[in-house]
Amino acid sequence: MKEPQSSPPKAAGDSPLRSLLARREMIVLLLLLLIAVTLQVASNGLFLQSRNLSVMADRKAPEALVTIGITFLLIANQFDLSVASVMAFSGATTAWMLVNGFPMVVSILGGLAAGVLIGCLNGFLVTRLQIPSFITTLGTMYIARSGAQVITHGRPIGGLPEDFIALGKIQVFGLPWYFILLVVCVLVLTFLLKKQKSLYKIFFVGNNAKAASMVGIRNMRITWNLFMVSAFIAAIAGIILTSKSYSASPIAFERMEMRYIAACVIGGASISGGQGSIIGSILGFLLIVLIGNGMTLIGISPYWENVIFGSILAIAAIADAYSTGRRRE
Amino acid sequence: MxxxxxxxxxxxxxxxxxxxxxxxxxxxxxxxxxxxxxxxxxxxxxxxxxxxxxxxxxxxxxxxxxxxxxxxxxxxxxxxxxxxxxxxxxxxxxxxxxxxxxxxxxxxxxxxxxxxxxxxxxxxxxxxxxxxxxxxxxxxxxxxxxxxxxxxxxxxxxxxxxxxxxxxxxxxxxxxxxxxxxxxxxxxxxxxxxxxxxxxxxxxxxxxxxxxxxxxxxxxxxxxxxxxxxxxxxxxxxxxxLHDMYPPKGDSPGAFALEVGDYSGSGFRSVNFSLREGEILGMAGLTGAGRTEFCTTLFGVQPSTGGSLRLFGKDFAPRDVLAAMRAGIGYLPEDRKQTGVFMQMDIKENTVAATIDGIARHGILSAAKINECAREMIGKLSAKTGLLRDRILSLSGGNQQKIVLGRWLLANPRILIVDEPTRGIDVGAKFEIYQILRNLARSGMAIILISSELPEIIGMSDRILTFYKGKVSMEIDCHDPFLEEKIGCGIMGSSFRKSGEAEA
The missing domain is CATH 3.40.50.300 (P-loop containing nucleotide triphosphate hydrolases)
Structure with missing residues (x-):
């Protein structure tokens, strides 16, 4: 046998500051600060007014939740295009049940079940029938959207009961409860993602599903569960937003799924799987929101929004390809 | 010039x-x-x-x-x-x-x-x-x-x-x-x-x-x-x-680890043999002869279609890979790149991949524990690695293979199947892997070795099974005087006549 190595391999990184700066989350955060300062100056101080910020947080927090589920799936090397349709579908289901006299709790559970059903279908098609998730969720995206239209007969369902409307207005510590939920989810999941054993296994599944199955990681089950989780989160967001907007519209959140996925990619989730973080995706989402908000504030035509958004996405994709390529070398 | x-x-x-x-x-x-x-x-x-x-x-x-x-x-x-x-x-x-x-x-x-x-x-x-x-x-x-x-x-x-x-x-x-x-x-x-x-x-x-x-x-x-x-x-x-390439053979195998009775599945049928603790059992045969298929079925990758397994004296039917692992079986896959390493992940993650559940306490993994396990294993295997958080693809094939093997040593199975353990790796790393396998056998582990390299099968195995068209065609002791001839016959499905005994 060979002599054992003279210097044992080290686990510690080089400078912690450097590795922190090299992270995608940090880059996005710096970009966010830069945009915030620019907007603050350009909008004559309108941007950082607490009213503007709280309106943004209030409106976007439920949607930000959705990126969490998508991040899990991207890490597992799967796509979920159906989330935005699931949001509309679940919202419509709950609204329909409410106006048809079901108790509030039952209606909410009904909406959640409708969403999870779609997630379950996604999981079944992807894991059991081995249909690529891109196609599967493209299909269920249309199915759920159509479901929402059938339920609502193509018109928004309004006239929702008072206590359901009140649900969207509950505040905790002076903040909307779902904003607190978002913060707690982000903090807890950011910590747990690489620590909790089941969540940690997602990285192995996304990196090499075959190899994962050969070390006893049940990648089918994990993938299936993640589709359900993603749909469940989308259903929660859809129901909250239904409550907040006093109605359920069949065309709500149309085409938003691409925004959510883009947010995750900007935040460092890899479209080839095995990489991503919750905090990164949330920051990516915040970046998209800020750009939209800021352009309105400083009076740039909203038609330009997608140019900037698209450019940032392209840069993120290039960064991903570059780092993946270098790693493969 | x-x-x-x-x-x-x-x-x-x-x-x-x-x-x-x-x-x-x-x-x-x-x-x-x-x-x-x-x-x-x-x-x-x-x-x-x-x-x-x-x-x-x-x-x-x-x-x-x-x-x-x-x-x-x-x-x-x-x-x-x-x-x-x-x-x-x-x-x-x-x-x-x-x-x-x-x-x-x-x-x-x-x-x-x-x-x-x-x-x-x-x-x-x-x-x-x-x-x-x-x-x-x-x-x-x-x-x-x-x-x-x-x-x-x-x-x-x-x-x-x-x-x-x-x-x-x-x-x-x-x-x-x-x-x-x-x-x-x-x-x-x-x-x-x-x-x-x-x-x-x-x-x-x-x-x-x-x-x-x-x-x-x-x-x-x-x-x-x-x-x-x-x-x-x-x-x-x-x-x-060269001549001390292979470690000496084992001497006294222990109790039965695995008894296989008329076991069939996709790619093999009616397989019968037994495996003892402390023994290295070589499986020779052509590609597609059923060796890998048999072993992956034993490991719960695909279902069997008939027959029985007894594992340490108890009936055993693996529901899936996890069940096989819990029952004490480990499997080092044949294709390191496709089914072995997690290319984009780092060395320590690759080392603990099969033992995530075991390392976790109350479901939570600690970085210190992961590092400790990985470092201990890398030391044992004398793998040449850089930092534990370097990606595994920065390592040579031989060192990658040691990490994948180390993954199974951490899991500490009672039966370890190694499928082409030295494919595409250099002489030095081969030698070290042979030593590791023999030491494991000495410590009581039962090992099944699949290899296409005859010298490796002969050099390492205490007993050899040859596979031909999905069936075990011959079982040969490593001290058999006509060892090589018999293996050759077994692989090709013909019977060995020189000593008068004929097996199909």
Whole structure:
């Protein structure tokens, strides 16, 4: 046998500051600060007014939740295009049940079940029938959207009961409860993602599903569960937003799924799987929101929004390809 | 000195982070020479080739061709200079035809031309003829060996001064190897410089004119192959003698670990045998004879269709891989790249992959614990690694394999199946893996060894099963006087008559 190595391999990184700066989350955060300062100056101080910020947080927090589920799936090397349709579908289901006299709790559970059903279908098609998730969720995206239209007969369902409307207005510590939920989810999941054993296994599944199955990681089950989780989160967001907007519209959140996925990619989730973080995706989402908000504030035509958004996405994709390529070398 | 057509490597050095990959390497390769480049993994062969082909830039030193210094900035440029490398991993496009693939590799990016099959050079045509394949066949439909040939044909369809073959025979059949030799000799006669990397030393003696040995990033020696033999080469490469390659056999196997009764599944049927603790059971056979299929079924990857298993005296039917692992079985897969390593993940993550549940406390993993496990295992295996958080693909094949093996040692199974454990890894790492396996057996683990290399099966096994067309054709003790003959018969499905006993 060979002599054992003279210097044992080290686990510690080089400078912690450097590795922190090299992270995608940090880059996005710096970009966010830069945009915030620019907007603050350009909008004559309108941007950082607490009213503007709280309106943004209030409106976007439920949607930000959705990126969490998508991040899990991207890490597992799967796509979920159906989330935005699931949001509309679940919202419509709950609204329909409410106006048809079901108790509030039952209606909410009904909406959640409708969403999870779609997630379950996604999981079944992807894991059991081995249909690529891109196609599967493209299909269920249309199915759920159509479901929402059938339920609502193509018109928004309004006239929702008072206590359901009140649900969207509950505040905790002076903040909307779902904003607190978002913060707690982000903090807890950011910590747990690489620590909790089941969540940690997602990285192995996304990196090499075959190899994962050969070390006893049940990648089918994990993938299936993640589709359900993603749909469940989308259903929660859809129901909250239904409550907040006093109605359920069949065309709500149309085409938003691409925004959510883009947010995750900007935040460092890899479209080839095995990489991503919750905090990164949330920051990516915040970046998209800020750009939209800021352009309105400083009076740039909203038609330009997608140019900037698209450019940032392209840069993120290039960064991903570059780092993946270098790693493969 | 004659410099025309000579490739000279002078004082080339290269450092990757903390590793000195190449240290002041100098040697010459002559025109029209088949030059074997030998060394263990991590000896620096790959780095040297990458420098010659411009994929990696050297820190110091120079490379001369025809007496002029080569300054290659990237792979494209080196191809224009006539330097072609055929790597182990093929770069063919599976759905395109043979002709399209050959052209794809030779067509210059800047000039879009329509392809005409008639345009293929005569060299390429002679390869295609030797292979007896239709140019219109999609590459997907070819065997792996034929694909390799197509890759070589693509390489020489370009201007070709230097052809570098990185383990070209790793996946070829004997017949295909012969064709490859003919192609190489044809190129040699045309004055092409051929650099040939292989871990199979017998091939070096078959084909090479001269051989250069490297070790730990340094140049060791260059000599005519006629002046060398296998033992001296291994000694140059590893500093060890050949005859103590295999550790001594085990002596007293323990209790039954596994009893297999009429076990059937996809790819094998009616398999009967038993395995004892402390024993290494070799499984010999051709590819597709059912060995891997049997073992993956035992490991719960696919369901069995009949028969029984008794594991440590208790009936056992694996529901899935996790169930098999919990019952004490480990499996080192045959294809390291596809089903072994997590390429984009780091060394420590790869090490603990099979024991995540075991390391976690109340479902939570601690970084310190992961590091501790990984470091302990790497120390035990004497794997050469950089930082634990370096990606596993920064390691050589041999060290990657040690990490994957280490993963199973951490899981501490009672039965370990190793499927082609030394495929594509160098002599030194092979030797170490043999030692590790024997030590595990000595400590009471039951080991099933699948290997296509007969010397390995014979050198390592206490008992040997041969598989033929999905069935166990023979069971042979390692002390059998007609061991090799019997294995040969068993693999081919014929009966052994010399000693009068006949098994089907």
């Amino acid at each position: 004659e410099t025309d057509g000579v490739l000279s490597i002078r004082n080339v050095s290269k450092r990757f982070g903390g590793t000195q990959a190449l240290d002041d390497v100098s040697f010459d390769v002559q025109k029209g020479e088949i030059h074997a480049l030998l060394g263990e993994n991590g000896a620096g062969k790959s780095t040297l080739i990458k420098i010659i082909s411009g994929v990696v830039q050297k820190d110091r030193g120079s490379v001369f061709l025809d007496g002029r210094e080569l300054k290659v900035r990237n792979a494209q440029q080196s191809r224009e200079l006539g330097i072609n490398v055929v790597y182990q991993e093929l770069s063919l496009i599976p759905d395109l035809s043979v002709a399209e693939n050959i052209f794809a590799s030779s067509v210059n990016m800047n000039s879009m031309k329509f392809m005409r099959i008639g345009n293929l050079g005569s060299d390429v045509m002679s390869i295609v003829e030797m292979l007896d394949i239709d140019l219109r066949t999609p590459v997907r439909n070819l065997g792996i060996g034929a694909q390799q040939m197509v890759e070589i044909a693509g390489a020489i369809s370009r201007k070709c001064r230097i052809l570098i073959l990185d383990e070209p025979t790793a996946s070829l059949t004997n017949e295909e190897v012969k064709i490859l030799y003919r192609i190489i000799r044809m190129l040699k006669d045309q004055g092409v410089i051929i650099i040939f990397i292989s871990h199979k030393l017998s091939e070096v003696f078959d084909i090479a004119d001269r051989a250069t040995v490297m070790k730990d990033g340094r140049y060791v020696a260059t000599d005519r192959v006629g002046n060398l033999d296998e033992n001296s080469l291994i000694k140059l490469m590893t500093g060890r003698d």
